[in-house]
Amino acid sequence: MDNINAAKAAIVAVFTALSACFGWFGWLVVIFIISMTGDCLTGFLAAFKCGNWESRIAREGLWHKMGCIVAVLVTVIFDFIIGIIINNLPSINFPFNYSVLLCPLAMTWYILTELGSIIENAGKMGAPVPGFIKQALALFRGTVASAGDKLTHMK
Incomplete structure (x- = not known):
């Protein structure tokens, strides 16, 4: 019982630290990694089946997965550069502090793509997949x- 409580405490500590350090963006990264891993696993299982x-x-x-990771890393760098420029322009004062914009959009797009692939793989494994799930993801x-x-495309 003590081992179970220690494991639960460790899991809670990890999630708390992630939330404290990275907030919602950290959770987006976790979901991105989980969805990519889930797509790999379901793809392997569907192929075996x-x-x-x-x-x-x-x-x-x-x-393909490595390419997705590289694309997300490029958006991280791009967001960082945009943030440096916007937050340090001496002649222009914005009423906000820029942190991230493109990276969350890119990660969300990739997450939704991975979830669509997981649904496809579930169908290949024989699970009935309702059309509304595919439509919602699309x-x-x-x-x-x-x-x-x-x-x-802002003007």
């Missing part, structure tokens, strides 16, 4: 993409 496991396809999937993904497009 269907009998079409190929290491070449698995490698391509892992390279709708939210399109909304996030549209928000990002609006940011880059």
